[in-house]
Amino acid sequence: MKTANVSTSTGPSDRTREVPGPTNPLKILDSLAVVSTYRHGKEICGQGTLAENWFCVISGAARRYVIRLDGRRQIIDLLLPGDFFGFTASPVCDFGVEAVNDGTIVASYSRRRAELLADSDPHLAREIRQATFEALSRLQCQLLIVGRITALEKVGSFILEMASRLPRGHHNSVALPVSRYDIADYLSVSVETVSRSLTDLKHRGVIKLSGTRTVEIINKEALEDGESLACNSTQAGTRYRAVA
Amino acid sequence: MKTANVSTSTGPSDRTREVPGPTNPLKILDSLAVVSTYRHGKEICGQGTLAENWFCVISGAARRYVIRLDGRRQIIDLLLPGDFFGFTASPVCDFGVEAVNDGTIVASYSRRRAELLADSDPHLAREIRQATFEALSRLQCQLLIVGRITALEKVGSFILEMASRLPRGHHNSVALPVSRYDIADYLSVSVETVSRSLTDLKHRGVIKLSGTRTVEIINKEALEDGESLACNSTQAGTRYRAVA
DNA sequence: CGCCGCGTTGATGGCAGTCAATTTCAGTGG
DNA sequence: CCACTGAAATTGACTGCCATCAACGCGGCG
Numbered sequence: 245m246k247t248a249n250v251s252t253s254t255g256p257s258d259r260t261r262e263v264p265g266p267t268n269p270l271k272i273l274d275s276l277a278v279v280s281t282y283r284h285g286k287e288i289c290g291q292g293t294l295a296e297n298w299f300c301v302i303s304g305a306a307r308r309y310v311i312r313l314d315g316r317r318q319i320i321d322l323l324l325p326g327d328f329f330g331f332t333a334s335p336v337c338d339f340g341v342e343a344v345n346d347g348t349i350v351a352s353y354s355r356r357r358a359e360l361l362a363d364s365d366p367h368l369a370r371e372i373r374q375a376t377f378e379a380l381s382r383l384q385c386q387l388l389i390v391g392r393i394t395a396l397e398k399v400g401s402f403i404l405e406m407a408s409r410l411p412r413g414h415h416n417s418v419a420l421p422v423s424r425y426d427i428a429d430y431l432s433v434s435v436e437t438v439s440r441s442l443t444d445l446k447h448r449g450v451i452k453l454s455g456t457r458t459v460e461i462i463n464k465e466a467l468e469d470g471e472s473l474a475c476n477s478t479q480a481g482t483r484y485r486a487v488a
Numbered sequence: 489m490k491t492a493n494v495s496t497s498t499g500p501s502d503r504t505r506e507v508p509g510p511t512n513p514l515k516i517l518d519s520l521a522v523v524s525t526y527r528h529g530k531e532i533c534g535q536g537t538l539a540e541n542w543f544c545v546i547s548g549a550a551r552r553y554v555i556r557l558d559g560r561r562q563i564i565d566l567l568l569p570g571d572f573f574g575f576t577a578s579p580v581c582d583f584g585v586e587a588v589n590d591g592t593i594v595a596s597y598s599r600r601r602a603e604l605l606a607d608s609d610p611h612l613a614r615e616i617r618q619a620t621f622e623a624l625s626r627l628q629c630q631l632l633i634v635g636r637i638t639a640l641e642k643v644g645s646f647i648l649e650m651a652s653r654l655p656r657g658h659h660n661s662v663a664l665p666v667s668r669y670d671i672a673d674y675l676s677v678s679v680e681t682v683s684r685s686l687t688d689l690k691h692r693g694v695i696k697l698s699g700t701r702t703v704e705i706i707n708k709e710a711l712e713d714g715e716s717l718a719c720n721s722t723q724a725g726t727r728y729r730a731v732a
Numbered sequence: 733c734g735c736c737g738c739g740t741t742g743a744t745g746g747c748a749g750t751c752a753a754t755t756t757c758a759g760t761g762g
Numbered sequence: 763c764c765a766c767t768g769a770a771a772t773t774g775a776c777t778g779c780c781a782t783c784a785a786c787g788c789g790g791c792g
Contacts, residue, residue: 310632313713318635320628333621339628359617363610370603373613376620377577383627384564384583388554390634391562391676393781395748424771432635434749439772456757456771469557637749639780668739678781683740700739 272368276358277351282306282343288350291340295332297352299341300375301325304348305421308341309429319430321382322422324409328375330355344422390432398431399441400467403451403459416461417454424456516612520602521595526550526587532594535584539576541596543585544619545569548592549665552585553673563674565626566666568653572619574599588666634676642675643685644711647695647703660705661698 279302282288288299288306301323308321308329320339323329329341330352343350362369389401407418420427428435442459445451450467452460461467523546526532532543532550545567552565552573564583567573573585574596587594606613633645651662664671672679686703689695694711696704705711 312632318632320631331621331624333618333625338625359614362613366607366613369606369610369613369617373603373617373620374577376617376624377575380575380620380624380627381577381582383624383631387564387627387631387634388556388562390631393676393747423769432637435770436750436772437748440748443772637779667737669737679738680740680782681780684780687740 272361272365272371273353273358276353276361278353279349279351282348282350284343284346286343287340288343289330289337289339289341291337293337295330295335295337296355298328298330298355298358299353300328300351302349302351304350305344306341306348306350307344307422307426307430308339310339317429318432319426321379321386322426322430324421327382328379331376331379344426386430395431395433395437396441396444398433399427399438400445400450402427402431403445403461404464404467406459407461413458416464418459418461420457420459516605516609516615517597517602520597520605522597523593523595526592526594527590528587530587531584532587533574533581533583533585535581537581539574539579539581540599542572542574542599542602542616543597544572544595546593546595548594549588550585550592550594551588551666551670551674552583554583561673562676563670565623565630566670566674568665571626572623575620575623588670630674639675639677639681640685640688642677643671643682644689644694646671646675647689647705648708648711650703651705657702660708662703662705664701664703667701 280288282304289297291311303325306323306329307319308323309317309319311317321327321329323341330337332338358368358372362372385405389398389405392398392401403418403420406420407416410418410421413419422430424435424438428438431438442451442453445467446453448466450461450463452462454460524532526548533541535555547569549569550567550573551563552567553561553563555561565571565573567585574581576582602612602616606616629649633642633649636642636645647662647664650664651660654662654665657663666674668679668682672682675682686695686697689711690697692710694705694707696706698704
């Protein structure tokens with residue numbers, strides 16, 4: 245079902261330049277960078293294609309996802325400016341990546357050439373390592389969010405994570421870069437539940453919504469510990485048994 | 489290839505030797521390896537401590553986990569022989585690691601010294617990179633399992649993942665290395681639900697239980713696509729969302 | 733023997749998925 | 763400027779799964 249691979253970078257309306265973007269933290273890789281611009285929903289990296297490139301978001305946002313056998317989509321990473329992706333243990337991509345918004349700019353690097361460059365440049369090797377550690381950290385953070393119990397906690401944690409990764413606006417407003425559907429597939433809950441949780445948080449006075457995608461955090465503590473969000477917070481503490 | 493002929497270190501508490509274990513895939517790191525043996529539940533790496541070491545499981549099993557604010561434990565990685573862990577983006581460990589069984593053998597490497605060694609040895613740098621990619625892959629796999637809908641699917645996927653990572657016994661029997669509690673905290677469901685799901689799968693003829701921790705896979709296809717496990721599997725095809 | 737950790741089974745209430753209808757909004761063209 | 767259109771977002775009603783509480787069987791161990 246997947247079309248041709250992306251490495252041609254001549255996609256519809258995708259521009260390719262040899263000049264690296266402004267927010268790329270790995271200056272050493274700039275000589276290999278191929279920068280492309282994608283529109284809303286455009287495929288950056290196809291599930292099932294050969295993993296021949298590494299990528300870095302310059303501006304905009306991208307979603308890494310997997311389509312399950314039952315047709316459901318699971319987003320397994322939200323990529324924001326500065327985030328690297330495309331790291332795989334196998335030679336094949338077991339995920340797809342799409343641009344979230346129009347004008348998303350992504351730098352791609354030939355994996356083979358990047359690794360050759362890293363072989364002769366320990367500093368670059370360390371920076372690549374750091375980038376993979378950060379990808380690991382993002383995934384771990386998402387696992388902790390998805391692993392939460394109630395949908396209210398999941399949505400609350402999601403807002404907090406976005407707030408920590410995105411630049412803040414006035415007060416504590418956060419501009420969510422994705423739709424409710426994307427949030428739903430990121431948290432693996434239904435769209436309706438995401439919407440209900442947001443209005444619930446709004447009614448509780450924890451957040452304020454100015455426009456559908458701008459969240460203002462009123463009560464950060466309530467979001468942080470999901471306890472105060474529980475209807476009947478019966479102090480379910482005795483869960484962890486310290487082993488001697 | 490997993491012969492644990494290191495039986496000399498069957499000490500009651502944690503013993504430390506300078507001789508690397510037999511299953512270590514990174515021979516180049518052997519010079520830095522400090523091999524220790526842990527008993528059931530012993531802490532290998534403490535949550536909140538400085539992340540000064542990388543580790544590799546030689547034999548046995550270990551669990552990487554996080555304790556939430558509400559006291560719940562979330563297991564974010566199951567480490568089996570050959571698996572590396574301890575990779576962090578920040579200088580502090582945001583997780584803990586414990587040995588699952590008595591006699592779990594783990595090699596530890598000074599991160600500082602390992603990175604210095606990698607600076608002068610591109611081949612080692614590549615192997616470290618590969619190890620982090622595999623950690624990434626494990627985490628991604630777990631996220632896909634935890635993100636499934638029903639508990640039956642989660643438990644089924646867990647069995648399949650263990651089957652693919654553990655050596656098989658007779659027929660298709662898999663010896664689960666962990667307790668029901670560990671499975672529950674890995675899948676973020678309750679222990680009772682794990683138990684119920686297993687007996688359910690047994691009654692459906694999908695698996696057989698010989699002893700509490702030995703699972704024999706009878707119907708692999710039923711485990712793979714969670715569709716046939718749904719109670720009302722009338723037709724779930726309508727969930728396909730047409731991608732623009 | 734009593735204790736404790738592990739595992740299983742039962743009963744019950746709450747939360748969330750599903751189906752459905754409605755509203756809002758952005759974009760388009762007349 | 764406005765009507766039209768489709769996607770995004772919200773809200774409601776209902777069913778069902780699962781977390782929780784509780785009890786019990788089992789095996790190891792002091």
